Amino acid sequence: MKIVAINGSHRGAAGYTQFLIDKIFAGATENGAICESIPLARYKIERCLGCNHCQSPNGILKCIYNEKDDVAAIFKKIEEADLVIYASPVYIFNISGLLKIFLERFYGTSNVKDLKITESGLFFHHVNKSINSKPFVALICSDNMEYKTIQTPIVYFKSFSQFLDAPLLGMITCQGGTLTGHGKDKEKEKLFPRIYQVYEALKQAGVELAVQGKITLSTQKQVNRQIIPIPRFLFGLKPIKKKILQKANEVRNA
Ligand SMILES: Cc1cc2nc3c(=O)[nH]c(=O)nc-3n(C[C@H](O)[C@H](O)[C@H](O)COP(=O)(O)O)c2cc1C
Numbered sequence: 001m002k003i004v005a006i007n008g009s010h011r012g013a014a015g016y017t018q019f020l021i022d023k024i025f026a027g028a029t030e031n032g033a034i035c036e037s038i039p040l041a042r043y044k045i046e047r048c049l050g051c052n053h054c055q056s057p058n059g060i061l062k063c064i065y066n067e068k069d070d071v072a073a074i075f076k077k078i079e080e081a082d083l084v085i086y087a088s089p090v091y092i093f094n095i096s097g098l099l100k101i102f103l104e105r106f107y108g109t110s111n112v113k114d115l116k117i118t119e120s121g122l123f124f125h126h127v128n129k130s131i132n133s134k135p136f137v138a139l140i141c142s143d144n145m146e147y148k149t150i151q152t153p154i155v156y157f158k159s160f161s162q163f164l165d166a167p168l169l170g171m172i173t174c175q176g177g178t179l180t181g182h183g184k185d186k187e188k189e190k191l192f193p194r195i196y197q198v199y200e201a202l203k204q205a206g207v208e209l210a211v212q213g214k215i216t217l218s219t220q221k222q223v224n225r226q227i228i229p230i231p232r233f234l235f236g237l238k239p240i241k242k243k244i245l246q247k248a249n250e251v252r253n254a
Contacts, residue, residue: 001033001210004081005139006074008088008099012041016141017087019183020174023199024085024139027206038077040098043070047101054108061128063108071105075131083135083169083213086157089177090142094152106132106164120162127164135167137205137215143178145226145235150175170205170215174198176227179251191251192227 005025009015018039025035046065053059066072078084086103088095106127114126127133138157142149150173161168180195181188189195201222205215215223226232234240 001028001083001213002081003028003033003035003083003085003209004077005035005037005085005087006078006099006102007037007039007041008086008096008102009039010041010089010091010096010098012039013037015089016174016177016182017089017139020139020141020172020202021085021087023202024137024172024206024209027203027208028210029206031207031210033206033210036077036081038074040074040102043074045069045071045098045102045105048104048107050107055112061109061111063105065105071102074102075105075109078134079130081134083137083209085137085139086160087139088141088153090140090144090149090153093149095140095156103160118163119165122162124163129165132164133166135169135213136161137170137172137209138168139172139174141174141177143176145175145179145228147232169209169213170220171224172202172205172215172220173224174202179248180227188251188254194225194227194229198223198225198227 005021007017007021009017018037021037028035046069051064053064054061086099088099091097109128109131111126116124116126118124140150140153154171154173157168157171160166179188180192201219204219205223208215208219226235228244230240
């Protein structure tokens with residue numbers, strides 16, 4: 001089993017996204033998977049210019065940047081992998097700009113004039129299946145703990161899966177990064193002991209990816225649980241919100 005993680009954090013390998021990927025990789029490598037992280041921030045990724053050279057008779061499926069940046073080499077790694085983890089911090093309520101810029105380069109691998117209907121019944125065009133349709137896990141992390149913060153990236157990855165016929169093997173959302181010290185502040189972690197269960201569940205997700213090629217719903221539930229042990233419906237009540245806010249400010253400023 002070969003797993004490639006595409007990390008869209010602008011902090012690259014130094015960030016929380018990588019910390020979470022590494023937890024998954026720990027479980028996967030212990031079970032024989034070969035894992036590789038690609039922190040996009042470390043690579044040269046040009047943005048698609050929409051020049052349509054890749055759709056012209058002379059340049060069909062050839063991006064003008066093919067030999068000039070690192071995207072073709074990263075696509076090759078995706079092709080060679082059994083599954084991909086697309087990982088991103090939430091930046092202004094969505095996936096990071098860097099990951100989006102990378103994913104927009106899929107355009108240069110598709111013949112957009114060749115229309116089809118996807119397996120999920122949507123109108124779309126030809127895509128390069130060996131790159132675009134690779135089975136994937138979405139990993140999203142954020143500081144804010146409101147569900148709304150992660151709603152857009154979740155919808156994004158579900159659409160991604162449906163339009164590209166890319167099987168979605170698991171949706172992982174880890175919220176409250178700052179509160180729990182972004183995997184770096186052990187004292188902050190101690191204030192939210194549930195985070196250790198989340199870390200364990202991330203490792204278990206890696207085990208399941210290596211052994212059965214997907215993450216079970218029960219493990220996803222464990223990973224995605226709130227680190228503050230309050231049910232979501234109470235979490236939305238204003239007096240409780242005020243208390244959480246007070247506590248959060250104390251912890252943040254500690
Ligand atoms: C430019 C920028 C925008 C951000 N926007 C949000 C946001 O909209 N919601 C949120 O909860 N966190 C937001 N964050 C916080 C990050 O999602 C969070 O700290 C994440 O754990 C960072 O991961 P990283 O260390 O791998 O970059 C933002 C951070 C940055 C740098």
